[in-house]
Amino acid sequence: MTTANYQNQKVRKHYDVAFPIVNTLVLILLMFITLYPVINTLAYSFNEGTDALRGGIGLWPRVWSLKSYQSILSDRAVYQAAWISASKTVIITLLNLFWTGMLAYTLARKEFVLRSFFTIFFVLTMYVNAGLIPNYLLVSKTLKLSKSYWVYIIPTMFSCFNMIVLRTYIAGLPEALVESARIDGAGDIRIYWQIIFPLCKPVLATVALFVAVGSWNSWFDTHLYCAGQKDLHTLQYLLKMKLATTQASANAAKTSADALKNTTQTTPVTIRCAITVISTVPILVVYPFLQKYFVTGMVLGSVKG
Amino acid sequence: MRKLLSVLLMLCLLGSLLVPFAVAEGEEPITLTVFRGDPGDQPADDNKIYKKIEEEFGIKFEFEFLAGDLDETLGLKIQGQDFPDLFDGGNSADLIISGGALINLLDYVNPTDTPNLWAHIEPQKARIIEKDEETGEDVMYIIPNYGLAEGDQIVNAVNGPAFFIQKQVLAWGGYPQIKTLDEYFDLIEKFIEANPTNADGTPYIGFDILTEDWRRFCLINPVQHLMGRPNDGEVLVDINNDYHTETFINQPYAKRYYQKLNEEFHKGLISQDTFPMTYDQYIAQLSSGIVLGMFDQTWDFGNATTALQDAGMYENTYVALGLIYDESEVADVLPEGWKIEEHYVNGGVPNIRRGFGISVNCECPERIVKMWERMLDEDWQLLFNWGVEGEDYSIENGRLVMTEEQYANTLDTEWQKHNKARAFFESSPKRQGYIMEGELAGNCWEPGNQPEILFGMMNDYDKEFLAAYGYKKFGDFVNPPIELAPYGEAWQIDYTPVDQDHTDFINIQMEYLPKLIMCDPAEFDALWDEFVTTINPSATAFGEYMDEAVKAEVAKVLG
């Protein structure tokens, strides 16, 4: 302890008392600001459709109505889509964790002879993209994955970003852990699964969240490969379809009295909001289970001790 | 272990997904894949109309609706040769036609095999049947989904572009005849002066201009109409001068309109907030009844009209007016020999190159054509348009009628999922106008046009409003339709060869026009000149292309 530190300690004490209060206030304010759009969306979803057209709804519905939810939940397609979304999300998350974790470990091993080549090889994929058409042709023509459930799984088993996140974390773990295991005669596969993998729980939870949310939110793959397969539609794709109807083109409307009335029936803003809520709730439910891992402080200290 | 588990999981899923798709020749039940170039709703599994189609034709549909960008989606389908059986390219059908995705329907449609279809297209066949550029043979890739109406043209109301004004403004002004741009803005100005806010104290907005994305036509299209022409998109065609076609936005006569808007902006009738406005916000403003006027097309704000009617705010709904320039104001800048006469409503326009084509990948084109042929019969048309007799409508003394509830159902999207075949019918050939023969002759094919529904269900406010003008229908506010020019409507012309110029042409307008409306009146002239100089290269390229295309179309149709 230096002298300067000692002299400043009194001043610091005041900060230490004031800090938690200020901090709490700041965080509460922040919660309000970020909660606003969420509550606003909720309020719209519970409002009557035609009334909501008028806009100006804040934190509370003006005319209560459960119609939006009724109309969405009465559609069998929503349940099928929810099942597809959920199942593919679980599978993709598990596969990603499996492959990405192992790869990250190998690239964190400084002695690995392929390390620098592989690192460059993988990192480049984040920045160079062949473009839409070649990717589309590969998946749908060469591999013939379109119109099947596999198209959700196979092309999305790996993400370089997540691999780097994991690698950074693993590189930060004490080297001694690996070394001592090696002395005990363990190979890399065993070291990874028995020692490193359990220690990576917080970051694995983070990566799982990223992968799961990414997969849950994606709609473009459905649009490209499974748009005609009603049974393979995902929840986000349904949402996207609902949002797209406001962009409906004026194709032919002017020449028919009936078409005129029909094409103007864009999806009410209330339905759009309700389906947003419905597609977000599952994440809200799963989140605390993952949060447990990355909010609680690490047990690393005790391991090392 | 985890890997094993996931592999197992995947295998299970694969197994459950091997749903058999029965596709066979002949009258075996088949499932057709269908693409619609528009967003839409999947029909419910228990939809009664699709059930009937399956019963009679053994045909089921698997629909794909547009979710992303249309051109991008079509581009991928072309690159991958992934064509659905029934292919509707929406507004970009030109792409799939030139991409060789569609078969020539004339191989199947002819007077002997398909008398109904032939009779359906016959009156407009000069427009519909094209000459293949390379082989020179007659081709028809798409049977227009709309616009082949029978009997006298029905103009109950203006369905297309017009200047709109709230009914209460006209009522307040003593039901005047508003014919020119100046009269229109004068009335709105006076109304706002006398009534700055509505009953709740919300200030009125004099004039809204929607600019979002493709709805920019509200900003860039009015000038041609002020010159008296119906909708030719972004060009003005002089039908009395050998169909000379030019872009109008860079012409001296266009300046007058934007100068007028500039004046109104500085008088406070137009708000700066109109330019960042999204479509949703626009509909919200219209629905709350505070917008007194705008240029738009009727179908574009149908939601707002519905909302206003539901709330009983009939005086806030709109009338379509056919405004033109006061000829004395623009006399010195008019093209030579141009007479300004109001023609907002055009003769019946077949919707060329819009609707279903049958793709080259389809294994049973003949069966589809046969189905369409049969569907043009009265019973099927009534089923599509009116529904099931006794359930959705009834026949009383030879007239087709619906109760108010039945009619309200037809406009309910939820109900439609179970009871209407929209996704299929909208892009299929259909009969419009009047039923010409049989016991039901004189009825309208479409419920929305049937007088019993249109006038019988009209609210009292509208009835009194029309009575005050001595009109029978809202279509009487504009002149009767002009005869359709040989080239149809110029916005239907495919301009893909000059589309980069066209994008520039649009972008420059979108950049300058709002600035022109908002600028200091003293700087208007200089800014206008700058605008014209900037836009001239792309406008000329686009205009010259359109000039040729319009003339070529005229030559083709007139033979």
Added chain:
Amino acid sequence: MADNARGITRYYIPKKKGFFTRLAKQWQLALMSVPMFLYVFLFNYVPMWGWRNAFLDYTNKKQVAKGITPFYGWKNFQWLFSRPDFFQSIRNTLAMSVINLVFGTVSAILLAVLLNEVRQKAFKRTVQTVTYLPHFLSMVIVVAMAQNIFNSNGAVNQLLLSLGIVKESVFWLGEGKYFWWLVGVINVWKEVGWGTIIYISAMTSIDPALYEAASIDGAGRFQRILHVTLPGIKSTFVILLIMNIGHLMEAGFEIQYLLGNPLVMNWSRTIDIFVLEYGTQKLNFGVATAAGMFKSVVAIILLVGANFISKRLGEDTLV
């Protein structure tokens, strides 16, 4: 210790041994990584043949649709670089992504640090859950809300007017000079909570003993943040920064597309929007691919530069 040393020498084969000898010794590491190498090769590198599209002529749509795309040399690139609005879109892209990067990173780290200081677990979790929720709202909904809040008589203007900060309402949505910042603010608003997740997970790897030691040394809260927390997440920060610098050419597309309007189009058009307008929508995949290649090349230059600087400064490196 002796055991340890022996173990290492047994494993670390001297450099002079051949590459394959060393690889054979590391067969387990190879086994763990080669499958993904093959996978990525197939899904990310094989489609790269598509880059040849940049040198093909896609301008004639009718020909393109028939699959006829003649060799075009560098003309697609020449066309791009002849367009002043392409450079404008590069400027807009860079400006918005720098703003997003700075705002986004600073706000996320700040919030993560504040959260890390919260002792009550329930409160901490609540704040986290609430702040990450906007991430799940679609941009359409968020932009619609932002438009209501920022328009002439929206909440922001009313607040500023009532506080007397401005005399008349500010035209936030219609003036180009505000557009980039507005995008920055909306992005922070939507993503700040989500952005903390990665930093908070990095903080979990900080050894609690370090905090204890700092306390014993008499360090106060700020000192602990400064000397323990921030250094603890430094490598995550540096790696993310390098990665994001490589992504500076990607400023997104959706928010600009939705929030943009004719008045601000010269500030809102990003490279992606430019490519959509003149490339993809026109089926001009030549231009689209050329622009993509250009972006990739710039990204790699930025990435290598950032990596190099970081190395010189003795910090972590990505590659």
